Amino acid sequence: MKLTGAEIIWECLLKEGVEVVFGYPGGAILPAYDALTKYPQIHHVLVRHEQGATHMADGYARASGRVGVAIATSGPGATNMITGLATAMMDSVPLVAITGQVPTSAIGSDAFQETDVTGCTIPVTKHNYLVTRVEDLAYTIREAFYIARTGRPGPVLIDIPKDVQNAVTEFYYPDAPIELPGYHIPASAHERDLEDALKLIHNAERPVILAGHGILMSGAVEELRQFAEITQTPVALTLLGKGAFPENHPLSMGMMGMHGTAAANHAIQQADLLLAFGMRFDDRVTGNLKTYSPNSRKIHIDIDPSELNKNVKVDVAICGDLKTVLRQLLPKLKTQQHKSWIAQIREWQEDGNQRDILTRLSRRPDNKLWAAQVIAALFNHTGGEALTVTDVGQHQMLEAQYYPHTRPNTMLTSGGLGTMGFGMPAAIGAKFGRPEEEVWAIVGDGGFQMTLCELGTLAQENVNINIAIINNSYLGMVRQWQEFFYEERYQATPMHNPDFVKLAEAYGVPARRVTTHEQIADAVAWARSIDGPVLIEFVVEKNDIVYPMVPAGADLHNMIRRPLDETPDFNNNPLAI
Amino acid sequence: MKHTIICLVENKPGVLNRVVSLFRRRNFNMDSLTVGRTHNPDVSRITIVMEGEAGDAKKVVWNLYKLIDVIEVQDVTDVPTVERDLVLAKVNAPDAYSRNNLTELCYQWGARLVDIGPDVAIVEYTGTADKVEDFIDQLRSYGIVELVRSGLVSMGRGIRIMEGMNHKTKRFAVPAALTNGAHESES
Numbered sequence: 001m002k003l004t005g006a007e008i009i010w011e012c013l014l015k016e017g018v019e020v021v022f023g024y025p026g027g028a029i030l031p032a033y034d035a036l037t038k039y040p041q042i043h044h045v046l047v048r049h050e051q052g053a054t055h056m057a058d059g060y061a062r063a064s065g066r067v068g069v070a071i072a073t074s075g076p077g078a079t080n081m082i083t084g085l086a087t088a089m090m091d092s093v094p095l096v097a098i099t100g101q102v103p104t105s106a107i108g109s110d111a112f113q114e115t116d117v118t119g120c121t122i123p124v125t126k127h128n129y130l131v132t133r134v135e136d137l138a139y140t141i142r143e144a145f146y147i148a149r150t151g152r153p154g155p156v157l158i159d160i161p162k163d164v165q166n167a168v169t170e171f172y173y174p175d176a177p178i179e180l181p182g183y184h185i186p187a188s189a190h191e192r193d194l195e196d197a198l199k200l201i202h203n204a205e206r207p208v209i210l211a212g213h214g215i216l217m218s219g220a221v222e223e224l225r226q227f228a229e230i231t232q233t234p235v236a237l238t239l240l241g242k243g244a245f246p247e248n249h250p251l252s253m254g255m256m257g258m259h260g261t262a263a264a265n266h267a268i269q270q271a272d273l274l275l276a277f278g279m280r281f282d283d284r285v286t287g288n289l290k291t292y293s294p295n296s297r298k299i300h301i302d303i304d305p306s307e308l309n310k311n312v313k314v315d316v317a318i319c320g321d322l323k324t325v326l327r328q329l330l331p332k333l334k335t336q337q338h339k340s341w342i343a344q345i346r347e348w349q350e351d352g353n354q355r356d357i358l359t360r361l362s363r364r365p366d367n368k369l370w371a372a373q374v375i376a377a378l379f380n381h382t383g384g385e386a387l388t389v390t391d392v393g394q395h396q397m398l399e400a401q402y403y404p405h406t407r408p409n410t411m412l413t414s415g416g417l418g419t420m421g422f423g424m425p426a427a428i429g430a431k432f433g434r435p436e437e438e439v440w441a442i443v444g445d446g447g448f449q450m451t452l453c454e455l456g457t458l459a460q461e462n463v464n465i466n467i468a469i470i471n472n473s474y475l476g477m478v479r480q481w482q483e484f485f486y487e488e489r490y491q492a493t494p495m496h497n498p499d500f501v502k503l504a505e506a507y508g509v510p511a512r513r514v515t516t517h518e519q520i521a522d523a524v525a526w527a528r529s530i531d532g533p534v535l536i537e538f539v540v541e542k543n544d545i546v547y548p549m550v551p552a553g554a555d556l557h558n559m560i561r562r563p564l565d566e567t568p569d570f571n572n573n574p575l576a577i
Numbered sequence: 578m579k580h581t582i583i584c585l586v587e588n589k590p591g592v593l594n595r596v597v598s599l600f601r602r603r604n605f606n607m608d609s610l611t612v613g614r615t616h617n618p619d620v621s622r623i624t625i626v627m628e629g630e631a632g633d634a635k636k637v638v639w640n641l642y643k644l645i646d647v648i649e650v651q652d653v654t655d656v657p658t659v660e661r662d663l664v665l666a667k668v669n670a671p672d673a674y675s676r677n678n679l680t681e682l683c684y685q686w687g688a689r690l691v692d693i694g695p696d697v698a699i700v701e702y703t704g705t706a707d708k709v710e711d712f713i714d715q716l717r718s719y720g721i722v723e724l725v726r727s728g729l730v731s732m733g734r735g736i737r738i739m740e741g742m743n744h745k746t747k748r749f750a751v752p753a754a755l756t757n758g759a760h761e762s763e764s
Contacts, residue, residue: 181587181741306643
């Protein structure tokens with residue numbers, strides 16, 4: 001069957017099982033858009049900015065586990081995607097981005113809307129292609145999907161010149177296994193490495209599991225739970241690892257790192273064995289590398305060999321797929337008890353509870369609305385069962401602290417790149433990926449405004465998600481750094497915000513404002529009752545701090561803590577809130 | 578310390594860009610870079626000399642492997658190899674005396690006088706990187722006016738053969754049963 005390049009694009013997407021794509025048309029991608037008319041099976045979501053398309057495809061991929069697809073035109077359309085590609089690259093999210101390009105005859109001539117897109121995106125993609133012959137198009141798209149979803153997943157970009165979209169060739173979609181000589185997907189571990197690991201595991205007295213995104217991507221949630229229970233090893237999660245281990249489990253210590261729980265950070269520092277499963281020792285997780293968990297032996301399992309011994313030198317480095325490797329280990333594990341170690345962790349946890357803002361507010365209530373209260377209320381009213389998507393900043397860390405997740409892939413967030421503006425578009429994508437879930441976008445007033453144009457997409461598609469804006473009229477996390485480290489010079493962090501309720505209503509999105517604790521329950525119930533997009537603006541206290549905090553580059557155990565109530569200078573301490 | 582890394586890549590456009598971009602992005606220091614075709618039309622061979630600790634070289638190897646178009650990577654720093662650098666140097670040789678001296682020097686070093694003009698001559702020398710340095714020092718008294726080096730190339734001694742040299746790029750083809758004659762194309 002002879003088809004145009006444009007038709008081949010959609011045929012290939014159908015073969016890959018794609019049902020929805022997020023995109024924005026333009027000159028160099030018009031042939032593909034014209035051909036889309038013949039493919040009603042594929043739902044196209046018209047975004048308002050190409051960054052939104054990549055975040056939506058990203059949210060779709062994270063929520064569903066399938067490859068997300070974003071489409072844009074050449075030049076500015078493609079460069080607008082770079083933030084979204086970098087976000088997906090840092091968090092290992094499988095995306096395929098398709099961009100139009102000026103005709104091959106015009107490439108290199110500084111033609112209208114021409115950019116060297118493959119050149120621009122080398123550092124922010126797992127791989128990219130410029131297809132110059134229509135005969136290469138079908139297998140290139142197939143290869144792109146394969147590379148995006150296998151091994152350590154990541155974004156792949158395909159740049160397709162306009163004349164290639166118009167050219168005609170015989171369409172043939174190969175089904176033989178893909179062989180790429182320079183691409184190896186690690187699977188199982190060597191017996192010798194397993195033996196080395198088991199020796200350390202069985203001799204440990206104070207072990208800690210560090211569970212990351214790799215657990216979720218490899219589908220090893222159940223294997224991790226069994227591992228932790230058999231060996232009675234407490235589990236700390238990375239931000240992207242939330243959902244990898246049920247946070248209501250007695251062995252869960254919650255999140256680790258800069259704004260992790262003090263219990264998790266103390267446990268890591270005093271451990272005699274770290275089991276790093278599918279995480280990469282990011283600086284936000286380790287703090288000062290020189291003093292990081294100084295007395296522990298370390299086992300690191302990751303699918304990407306370049307992550308092993310990158311930031312932290314380890315004793316046993318295993319390159320492999322986590323589910324496979326954990327399944328190799330499980331039958332060889334001996335049952336263990338670490339009673340005194342777990343008792344020690346309980347003590348740290350109890351201290352953390354005493355310092356918690358919710359504990360304090362329960363003892364001496366005030367009339368203010370605190371961001372932590374809002375997140376905790378959302379947790380209570382949704383029964384902890386919602387799929388939450390956050391933006392970046394204080395609300396993101398508070399979500400991680402006050403919305404414990406028990407199911408995998410129910411908390412989506414931009415961890416590695418920390419992309420403000422990720423939340424709302426990613427939530428739209430997530431809803432397309434898992435329509436049966438109750439989706440909440442929890443965003444700050446700053447990040448929301450970076451991609452608020454996607455309210456248009458939300459309204460046009462009538463996507464049934466709820467947006468919670470945690471509005472403190474500040475770039476809160478930056479403000480927190482200014483408070484701690486820049487002598488309270490709040491340079492460029494106060495925000496003059498629009499009326500978010502009116503703004504949403506202008507797009508036809510029902511909205512409410514919540515300013516007191518008493519209004520929360522009613523507003524959340526109202527939002528949940530509406531079939532379609534809803535926005536709630538929570539006007540919260542400005543003078544708020546996310547505790548604990550490990551200052552950048554500080555030792556992991558040297559956290560800034562919220563003082564205990566009985567601290568003598570409690571009433572004079574401006575940080576004691 | 579200096580590390581020598583050999584990298585076999587698919588002979589495709591843009592691959593060198595990916596390799597160089599990786600060094601820049603990961604903040605690795607590249608001393609020299611030599612790229613060329615091989616006897617296998619599907620494989621290009623890149624020799625990179627870099628400055629760094631042993632750990633850095635390992636990181637480079639693993640990161641190179643992450644590039645899809647990279648077929649094989651070897652750190653040959655501690656492997657017995659034959660390594661060669663080539664230098665062309667244009668030096669002042671305005672009179673018979675200096676030319677005679679230059680001829681004598683080339684004879685002693687196994688270098689070659691490859692061009693003699695009215696005022697200058699070009700000498701060519703091939704050897705290990707250290708030898709090339711020494712030879713250049715010998716030339717300084719004549720006055721070097723222009724100089725170029727090829728960068729180091731390296732090959733394992735004996736049976737140390739890189740498997741990737743045999744790589745064949747899979748050429749995609751539409752099964753003959755589906756095609757009737759030549760492909761059309763229009764723009």
